[in-house]
Amino acid sequence: MVGYGYWGPNLARNFMEVDGSSLIAICDERAEKRDIASVRHPGVKVVADVEDIFRDDKIDAVAIATPISTHADLAIRALKAGKHVLVEKPLAGTVDEAKRIVEAAETAGRTLMVDHTFVYMGAVRKVKEIIEAGDLGDLYYVDSVRVNLGLFQHDASVVWDLAVHDLSIMSSWVAAPPSAVSCVAVSHVAGLPDDVAYLTIYYPGSLIGHIHVNWLSPVKVRRTIIAGSEKTIVFDDLALDEKIKLYSRGVTRKEELVGDNLIPLAYRRTGDIWIPQFDQTEALRVMAGHFIHCCRSGERPLTGGPEGLQIVRMLEAAERSVSQGGSRVALESPAS
Amino acid sequence: MVGYGYWGPNLARNFMEVDGSSLIAICDERAEKRDIASVRHPGVKVVADVEDIFRDDKIDAVAIATPISTHADLAIRALKAGKHVLVEKPLAGTVDEAKRIVEAAETAGRTLMVDHTFVYMGAVRKVKEIIEAGDLGDLYYVDSVRVNLGLFQHDASVVWDLAVHDLSIMSSWVAAPPSAVSCVAVSHVAGLPDDVAYLTIYYPGSLIGHIHVNWLSPVKVRRTIIAGSEKTIVFDDLALDEKIKLYSRGVTRKEELVGDNLIPLAYRRTGDIWIPQFDQTEALRVMAGHFIHCCRSGERPLTGGPEGLQIVRMLEAAERSVSQGGSRVALESPAS
């Protein structure tokens, strides 16, 4: 474990408890964090210098939960040292850094995975399963709202703080790579980063994604609509008991002869609603287990390097769009 | 009453029942509509030629509920004939037409009003009252969602069909004129107009408006957040009993000395929620009464010509933005 600040303890706990891994060492530059780690994890080696981890042959894999700007350096050194690497989201602060990490992993032939935790939520995986089974038909739009009265961050806007979740979730659902992103964002508190943002994600064809993230809403909303030609899902993460609703509703196109012309019409179709159950395992636990599995099997992770890079591409494009007044910014293809 | 199709009968009923007006004549080109009007309104003159209304000295005011493309011609002729005029929303299909109607009203010295019905809802007026009392502090954003599994229209996109309501409501709340509009819209049913749209309204300063309208949602949502520096309103038009909630919540900016630097911070403030009651009178009735009042008193209507023109400006700008890939389109100032 490298970095024992806000998120590190959660990762540490999960890697201690999940099958197939044991926690060997924790590194943090800050003495007070090392003290906490020592008390909590009696048998674990606690170090200040990350090289004490990279050099340790008993260690197969490293989890990095340090500030974003340090991800590239630490991840690349770990990969070069022959470790499998899990990086806290986002993979890096720039596309350039993210690409360098991905290349280092390929060169080293080691597993690289990004901790996009929300992708591993039972509800998100259930939606993925329904989409992949083709139940929704053609995808029409994905509309996501993630707002609350939030903790402001100093260095990261609401886009990097919250939209990163929606982008990674959306990317796990939609197979096609997006072609462009646009973003409008506003700051209402002088000297602090943007607190309200609207992102549009352009996919090939008529599929469109939209994300509303906001730290200034008095009510908490976590709701995503995934609409298709046949059925539509509403995913409400705050519902106690009914997080996923599958609606057998939509419109059917027909043509009608008006005079000599065939005129297109849309008819509403109504139908039952189905609320499926899904796996309730904690997302972080599932993520940790998946990482261990990929390290051992060599299987490509669901949220590996290329997926992590793609999210950074979208965040960077959103940032550029904001600075250009909300205009559409093309995304390079994931292959490049 | 000119035009007795979908909306005309509602207007007719209200002008019969509201104090201070009586229904004298109904005009419709279509014989079958005239038959219906004759049966429903025994004592009322039913005509095919609109000149029979314009020439009638006993008629002081005319309500026009015909297709949008005919508004300009009919309204201008009615004004020239010395009638007060109520036009169904939107005022016209283009800014040019809308301007000509407004000029005609000024020249004629007659009342011109647009039937932006939703502006006259008790809940919308209550929100306006709270905003104008200054309870919200500085306005931060207005976020409106109006989605459902809708009736598609042939000739008008979801922007002209639904966003017109949000634009007129928003304009009645926000005193400052918007400077620009951008809009992303997509059609998912071949040959039919755009069914999903996202509009952004740029106001001076950091105030931003955003509207999500959509005919392809399996759930109906009619929810607007009006956020301010002090308090925030959530207006849910589908709530049975609690349409308006006023939250005494927000963030407070403070500065903290970190080393030698004053760093800005945002603290969350929590507080009570208040659910005020408001006038339950049918919006259309209030609108009809306001029109009669303005005709008699010469007072400028809440949704008069300039306000109606402004909405058409925003709709036209949204349309242009869609055709330019969602880029920002500046609005000319309302005075011009």
Add this chain to the structure above:
Amino acid sequence: MVGYGYWGPNLARNFMEVDGSSLIAICDERAEKRDIASVRHPGVKVVADVEDIFRDDKIDAVAIATPISTHADLAIRALKAGKHVLVEKPLAGTVDEAKRIVEAAETAGRTLMVDHTFVYMGAVRKVKEIIEAGDLGDLYYVDSVRVNLGLFQHDASVVWDLAVHDLSIMSSWVAAPPSAVSCVAVSHVAGLPDDVAYLTIYYPGSLIGHIHVNWLSPVKVRRTIIAGSEKTIVFDDLALDEKIKLYSRGVTRKEELVGDNLIPLAYRRTGDIWIPQFDQTEALRVMAGHFIHCCRSGERPLTGGPEGLQIVRMLEAAERSVSQGGSRVALESPAS
């Protein structure tokens, strides 16, 4: 139509519009009600003396919507005159009167039906269908809450005003006749009837019914849980879109060996939730159509004389229980 006060106009409208019937005459003792009826129904005979209806050979059936105390006299005279009879709920104010009406219908060989409108709601019929298909397993309990800030009545307590709906709905669902009723009711406004009441309905075995009715609740609730050994329905009549939810949940009994003893245990079972669609036709229209159908075919109505009598038995027993401090009052068997 006999009686043109509060409910009569609704029945009149439905019998005018439903297939297979036409409205021939309306009777009301009160001149002002006759005036209203004349204006609304130009071609219909409006009379003051009910004998003008009973004697009219063109009239096959009579709907009675007069004060409860007059039901027995009017219904029996109509039946003796050879008319089919629909009586507004409840069938009568006492069990004795109700029995005399049922006997008169049997003697006359005419259709007798009670207008328990709610039994004909699409949602209530859908629940009946699910129960009769056996999907719920053994019925465990039916718990119904029907509360709001109500209009107080002078002459009828909240039990006669509101619980009559739950009793008739419950009776349409549960095949077995109840064995006893108990009821606690309280009046909080001096001189006015009981405004809060709790009824318990005892069925054979471990099935129990419970009804909470209340005119003094600031929130409106209309919710019924129908629990079974396999599945459970929650029916919320105020939900916009999801009135019926079918939960695949419950408990499973198992036995476990503890020492030498087999100990019974209950395990929770969880599962999907299903929200079925159902017929949206107005209940009153379905009821009117069913009455016409039974008159023509001789089929026994869903809410015929015996069913109406049973509801009156339960209301009278509830009244007796209230006067006895809430003790259990046995019900005579429906056959007697």
Add this chain to the structure above:
Amino acid sequence: MVGYGYWGPNLARNFMEVDGSSLIAICDERAEKRDIASVRHPGVKVVADVEDIFRDDKIDAVAIATPISTHADLAIRALKAGKHVLVEKPLAGTVDEAKRIVEAAETAGRTLMVDHTFVYMGAVRKVKEIIEAGDLGDLYYVDSVRVNLGLFQHDASVVWDLAVHDLSIMSSWVAAPPSAVSCVAVSHVAGLPDDVAYLTIYYPGSLIGHIHVNWLSPVKVRRTIIAGSEKTIVFDDLALDEKIKLYSRGVTRKEELVGDNLIPLAYRRTGDIWIPQFDQTEALRVMAGHFIHCCRSGERPLTGGPEGLQIVRMLEAAERSVSQGGSRVALESPAS
């Protein structure tokens, strides 16, 4: 701490962390529980014999979280040994035992408190505050629903398991002692205790309490209405953000001259809704702090011996009512 099973660890944690107390010793008869306690609380004495606690002079107060049937013996011995005593709810399994504990506390001059945790919830205390300020006017009824798909217990019915919470909450709100209780309860799983129950609590005047508890509901509900002549509270413990709603609604009695008679009428009054904030401190922490405060100050606890005895009286009366078919069982006055 005496008893380290299901609830003991929670109490132990709170008494370790709350100001003014430290945890000195834990007693449990079961070796495996003592092992857990030793691991979790390194500096704390862990013993098998309760006398090792009662004899320890450094110990001022004892918390008892053992099976109900052992409460009386343990509490009385602790009091005789000069300890202040906190007993897990309910105080005892019978009124006789409860009385003996209360007497022992009076004789010993020590603090006796029952852990009716829910009475210390911020929301429950806020409701108490509103009632005591007189805002509701005269109390009309308290209606409580506490249902879910529950864990069945072997030895205690749903009344002892769940209704005990509502009874203690209600008793903390209503100053007047209840005069009688009736209860209907049913078991649906052979060999297991009653799983559905309805209790009625009779207060002097027209105030009535009603409790619905249920282990067989597929949906979880925790909702209480506290209705008064002026205002009414709806307390929904599962609401995320709006647990307490205060409605300025009700009915107003008026008299109207009809002929020569003054007839009473009830008019509906509507008004705003207010959602107050309240203290979010964990109830168990508040309870622990209150116990320490009472031990030190000699102040009578909010849920002391007499209050605990009163709850046991009501539970025992409910049990007797069930065995008598739901009839009303008088309660002896709290003074006796």
